[in-house]
Structure formats: C-alpha cells, structure tokens
Amino acid sequence: MKSLWVTSPYLPPQNSVSKIMFKVLVALLPGIFLLALFFGWGVFVNILLAVLTALITEAIVLKLRQRPVLKSLKDLSAPLTAVLLGIAIPTVAPWWLIVLGTGFAIVIVKQLYGGLGSNLFNPAMAGYAFLLISFPQEMTAWAVPGSLNAWQFSDIIRLLFLEQLPEAITVDGITMATPLDAVKTQLAMNQESAVAVPATVERLFTQGWGWLSLGYFVGGLWLVQQRVVAWQIPLGILCALALISTGFYFYDDQSYSTPAFHLLAGATMVGAFFIATDPVTAATSPKGRFIFGFMIGALTYLIRVWGGYPDAMAFAVLLMNIAVPVIDYYTQPKVFGVRR
Amino acid sequence: MQYSQLIKEGLWTNNQAFVALLGLCPLLAVSNTLINSLGLGLATTMTLVCSNVTVSVIRKAIPNEIRLPVFVLVIASIVTAIELMMNAYFFELYKVLGIFVPLIVTNCAIIGRAESFAFRNPPHKAFLDGLFMGLGFTLALVLLGSVREILGAGTLFSGAALMFGKSAESWTVFLFEDYSGLLLAVLPPGAFIGLGLLIALKNSLDIQRKAYRKEFKEQSVDKMN
Incomplete structure (x- = not known):
C-alpha cells in the first residue's frame, strides 16, 4: 500500500506552493498600487518585463535540465521572484535593467543551484544586489514622488525603452x-x-x-x-x-x-x-x-x-x-x- | 608516459585550473583583464618549468622525509629570481600584479607537480610536464581574463603596453560603442561566476565529445558487421 510510505502529518497541508505564492502576490498589491501612485506607471512595465523574463528563462533552463517545464512554471515561484525584483528597482530605470536582473536571479541564483527548494540564496535579493553593484547609477535614480503623474503613458514607455525624455525635462529634474x-x-x-x-x-x-x-x-x-x-x-x-x-x-x-x-x-x-x-x-x-x-x-x-x-x-x-x-x-x- | 599524453594532460584533461582547481587565488584575483592574466600565467609557467626541472635533476639526492621543505625552498628561490627579473624588465606589469607575483610560491599547482610528477620522472619529461601544465594554467587564466574584460569593460588587450612596450598602446580593441561596463564582472564575484561557467562549458564539451566518439565506434562496428 502506497500510503504506508507516507510519514506524519497525515492531514494534507492547507497551503500548496502555488497557493502560497499566489497569496504573497495578492498581499503585495497595496504596496504595488502605492508605488505606482507615487512613482509612476513604470512599476507595472517593470513587473511585466520581469515576469516575462522570469517565465522565459525558467522555461529554457528547465528544458536544458530536462525537467518538467509546465509543472514548475505553474507554481508561481518564478513570477513572485520577478515581481519582488520589479518593485525593488526604480520606476524610471531602463528596460534592460530589470531583464538582466531577473535573468541573473532565475538562471544563476535559482536554477543553477537546482531550482525551487535548492537555492541557497534569495533569488530576488541576489538579482537586486547584482544590479546595485553593477549599475549603481541607474539603481539609485528614484523618481521625485508625484512628478510622473502628469505624464502620458506613452512618455513613460519612451523613457523606459528608448531612454528619451519629454522636452524641457532633464533626468536630474525627475529624480532625487x-x-x-x-x-x-x-x-x-x-x-x-x-x-x-x-x-x-x-x-x-x-x-x-x-x-x-x-x-x-x-x-x-x-x-x-x-x-x-x-x-x-x-x-x-x-x-x-x-x-x-x-x-x-x-x-x-x-x-x-x-x-x-x-x-x-x-x-x-x-x-x-x-x-x-x-x-x-x-x-x-x-x-x-x-x-x-x-x-x-x-x-x-x-x-x-x-x-x-x-x-x-x-x-x-x-x-x-x-x-x-x-x-x-x-x-x-x-x-x-x-x-x- | 607518452609525450603526447603529457601535452594533452597539461592543456586539457588535467588542466590545473579547470580540472584540478589548483591555484585559484591568483586565478580569481588577477584575471580581470587579458594582459594581467597573460602576465601572471607566463610567470607561473616559467616557475613551473624551472622548479620541475630542478626538482627532477636533484630528485635522487632529496631524502624522502624532507622532500616537501626542499620543494618549497626550490620554488621560493625560483620565484624570487623571476620576481626580480619582472621588476627589472616589466616594471609596470609588476606593479599591476603586485603581491600576486611573490604569491606564486604558494600556488598549489607548482608544489603539486613537483610532488606528483617531477619527483618521480627524468628531467626532460619534467620539463615538458611543467611547460604544458603551465600553458594550460595560462590558457585558463587568459580565457577567464578575456571573458571578464569583455563583459566588464567592453575592451580587449587594454594595458598591452605593460607587457609589450610603447608600440602596443594602440592594441586595445573596443568591442562595443558607448559601453558603460558590467562592474560585477570585474569584481571578485564575477571571477567566481565566470570560472564556474567556464568549467561547466569544458565539462559539457567533454561529454559531447565522449558521446560523439561512442556513436562513431558503434557506427564503425555496424559497418563491419
């Protein structure tokens, strides 16, 4: 009988991995909305880019390691790492910053150590430290609170992807x-x-x-x-x-x-x-x-x-x-x- | 042992840096540019050749019980001579490499080769072993150094004048326009991560070659049948 091999506790746990990760993501929502309110829409772009990068890199590495891809992607641990990193970096940072950081976090810090459950270091924070050490200037350029609220969404996209500012605005003017x-x-x-x-x-x-x-x-x-x-x-x-x-x-x-x-x-x-x-x-x-x-x-x-x-x-x-x-x-x- | 096997072991199958993981202290500390790596790699190679030959020549006169202190004395005097020579002819490079030139004494690859090869083999074989073990170590250093320099600064051969004189000042290759540099690659963590990835690359090459050979063998067997 198979059940004999299972040790205590015999009651199934209430939280599965994906449930835990989902709850953490939900609990982050108030913080994310306040972040967007004070520091602009860029946070949503960052989070989106981070989640995409995390899913893609995780899928590639899992494939290379010959592990089940979909099962690991569904546990939401990679998106959680991505979101944590996405809210940790400035909302006016260029797009490649979050992509590099998330890629490092997932590939080197998480998957090379053996994937979820085997990683020695917190992937999101290792990614953050990697970015802070490598790009100190971009990583400390936080927007002046509220200064981006009047901006069009297209302006923010242009700032993040092309590093172009609207006329008559300088980088020093919007960061502090x-x-x-x-x-x-x-x-x-x-x-x-x-x-x-x-x-x-x-x-x-x-x-x-x-x-x-x-x-x-x-x-x-x-x-x-x-x-x-x-x-x-x-x-x-x-x-x-x-x-x-x-x-x-x-x-x-x-x-x-x-x-x-x-x-x-x-x-x-x-x-x-x-x-x-x-x-x-x-x-x-x-x-x-x-x-x-x-x-x-x-x-x-x-x-x-x-x-x-x-x-x-x-x-x-x-x-x-x-x-x-x-x-x-x-x-x-x-x-x-x-x-x- | 065959000469070709000596060469193969030194450069690849028993590479002191990638396989034996010896001499990591200079390997990780100095490999931030290609030229620094090359300088230290050649100095180490020279030390390995001299110490291997010396140990091999006097191997019958060394009592077994005190062989390690004798090795250390031999290596230390050779390193001192090389250090003085670098001080005289490559002063700028010597200043950049700093403490790591005298620290070649503590490079375990050197005493390792003296103990496991030169002490048991005739001088001409010890010479070959030292030369190719050293070149293998230099190869590892230069590979790691180029990867770190490309990622960290976007250049290659920066500081070539330190080694090749004034005419080499224009050798520096700028690989990317407007590259701000990935600082992490130049810092110590970059060395660890880079070495890890290079070892992984070497192992995967070995595995692929093995699989390819096996397939080749099976195919030829099939043909014979």
Whole structure:
C-alpha cells in the first residue's frame, strides 16, 4: 500500500506552493498600487518585463535540465521572484535593467543551484544586489514622488525603452535621492548635524516612502494572519532595527536617525515581510527564525549607518542566507522524549 | 608516459585550473583583464618549468622525509629570481600584479607537480610536464581574463603596453560603442561566476565529445558487421 510510505502529518497541508505564492502576490498589491501612485506607471512595465523574463528563462533552463517545464512554471515561484525584483528597482530605470536582473536571479541564483527548494540564496535579493553593484547609477535614480503623474503613458514607455525624455525635462529634474540616500550623503559631507534636515518621519510621508511601507506592512500582516509566512522572522527584523536604532538615537540624536525612520524608510517593511520570509532560504526552526530575523535587522542597521550603500536589506538577507544551515543546526527542536 | 599524453594532460584533461582547481587565488584575483592574466600565467609557467626541472635533476639526492621543505625552498628561490627579473624588465606589469607575483610560491599547482610528477620522472619529461601544465594554467587564466574584460569593460588587450612596450598602446580593441561596463564582472564575484561557467562549458564539451566518439565506434562496428 502506497500510503504506508507516507510519514506524519497525515492531514494534507492547507497551503500548496502555488497557493502560497499566489497569496504573497495578492498581499503585495497595496504596496504595488502605492508605488505606482507615487512613482509612476513604470512599476507595472517593470513587473511585466520581469515576469516575462522570469517565465522565459525558467522555461529554457528547465528544458536544458530536462525537467518538467509546465509543472514548475505553474507554481508561481518564478513570477513572485520577478515581481519582488520589479518593485525593488526604480520606476524610471531602463528596460534592460530589470531583464538582466531577473535573468541573473532565475538562471544563476535559482536554477543553477537546482531550482525551487535548492537555492541557497534569495533569488530576488541576489538579482537586486547584482544590479546595485553593477549599475549603481541607474539603481539609485528614484523618481521625485508625484512628478510622473502628469505624464502620458506613452512618455513613460519612451523613457523606459528608448531612454528619451519629454522636452524641457532633464533626468536630474525627475529624480532625487531617497531619504536613506540623503542621510548618507549628509553624513559624508558634514559629520556634525547630519540627521535633522532630511531624515524626519514627516518627510518620509510627504515623499511617499512612509505610505509605501505602511502598504507593505498591511499586506504583510495579512500574510502572517494567513500563516503563509512565519511571524518570527518579521518580528525579529523589526525588533532588532527598533532596539538598536533606539539605543543609538538616545546616545546621540544628532547623528543617528529615529527608530521610526529606520522602520519606515527604504526596504525595511517589504524586506521583513516578503523577502526574508522566503521559505526556501530562511531558517526553519521557530527559534532559528527569530535569530535569523534579528540578525538581518542588526546587519541592516550596521550597513545602513556604517556601510557603503544607503540601504542594506538585500545584503543583510544574503549574508544571513549563508548562516541559515548553522542556525538551523543549533536550534533544532528537541524530539519529544529524547534527552540530548 | 607518452609525450603526447603529457601535452594533452597539461592543456586539457588535467588542466590545473579547470580540472584540478589548483591555484585559484591568483586565478580569481588577477584575471580581470587579458594582459594581467597573460602576465601572471607566463610567470607561473616559467616557475613551473624551472622548479620541475630542478626538482627532477636533484630528485635522487632529496631524502624522502624532507622532500616537501626542499620543494618549497626550490620554488621560493625560483620565484624570487623571476620576481626580480619582472621588476627589472616589466616594471609596470609588476606593479599591476603586485603581491600576486611573490604569491606564486604558494600556488598549489607548482608544489603539486613537483610532488606528483617531477619527483618521480627524468628531467626532460619534467620539463615538458611543467611547460604544458603551465600553458594550460595560462590558457585558463587568459580565457577567464578575456571573458571578464569583455563583459566588464567592453575592451580587449587594454594595458598591452605593460607587457609589450610603447608600440602596443594602440592594441586595445573596443568591442562595443558607448559601453558603460558590467562592474560585477570585474569584481571578485564575477571571477567566481565566470570560472564556474567556464568549467561547466569544458565539462559539457567533454561529454559531447565522449558521446560523439561512442556513436562513431558503434557506427564503425555496424559497418563491419
């Protein structure tokens, strides 16, 4: 009898892979709409290009590896990677940027390691780090919030595909430094009063980043409620960031930003709920997940404040991906009735 | 061992970089341009030839118990001589390669060949082995270096003047107009990814050749029947 070979649990799981991926995609919707609202239609073009690239490259590699193509494409994991990368890059970035990044993420980071379930690193974040390291200029050119709302859709298409701007508009006119970037620049120029000017929470909200983070936060809470993601990881990340930034803020409120700023700026929320919680590359034991998340938060703070790049979620997640086997080894839950 | 087999092993079937994966430190660190790769590859080849011949000549005088320290002494003195020579004749290239020239001493491919081949074979064979193992290593370095230079900067032969003198300044080939460069290929991760892909390419070539040969054999057997 076949069923005898199946070990416990005997009840079928409520979430299949494609169901999980679909729920994550749904939870991303508020964030995506806010992103489009503040930073223009380009985000939809980016996502579309990313999903197409992901499906095509995944199909090609699966074919080369002689694996079932349709079954893997249907599990929605490749489109999810693509969407995560699509929302992580600037909405005014040229088309080849997202195509290159997604191709790298799917072919090298995911499929060459053995496909879904075998990849050591989070594909979306590895793709993001690849782009950030290779094309720093294109990757940090975020649009001035709201500046693209008056544009025709055809103007956006022309900007993304032909890199042509409408008349009387320059690249510097439509892009600006992100809040985290501004803090970094100010710190580099003037060690004394770095934080006060650009890094207030009000500014985060007038520039859209604060609302964006809240959008991801709401979607993330729904994911936790649906038990799609483990709550220990986001809790660990947010705890670490809040604790460490509070400590430094009270130590010197002139050169360290407020905890609220760190929680709402940049990729904190999307990273905590959507990226670090990737079931393949995150730690798997309950205690291990909290440690994994806490270390990501701590590393994010470290790199943001003392590192070379303004935001650090991608690097922190990738670094902790390496540490996952060790964390899992030392936090393995005790088998009931067995003494160690 | 046949001479042709020595050549084949060094260049392909036992390529020190692609198959034995030895000497990865210089291979990954210096291979960001074709000229740097060629410079370090030739220096390594010269070291391999000299150390192989020296070890082979004195192999009967070396007590088995202390052979490794003796190898290291031989290799270190040869590398020192080559380093001084590069300092004198290829000063600019020497400056670019920096610490990696003296570090040839620690290249495991060299002590590996001394231990596994030169210590057990006569000088003329050790010479051939050193030459072709070195050329195979140079081949790997140059391949990786060209891939990284093309992707990373869109050029080939940049800095040729470091090696071939002033007349080589115009050798640089610009492959793409207006290429902004893929920075990752020049940085260390690019070396790892590039080496991995090149090894994959070599293995797939080997597999294809094997399959082709098998088919060929079966066909000829069929014909004979």
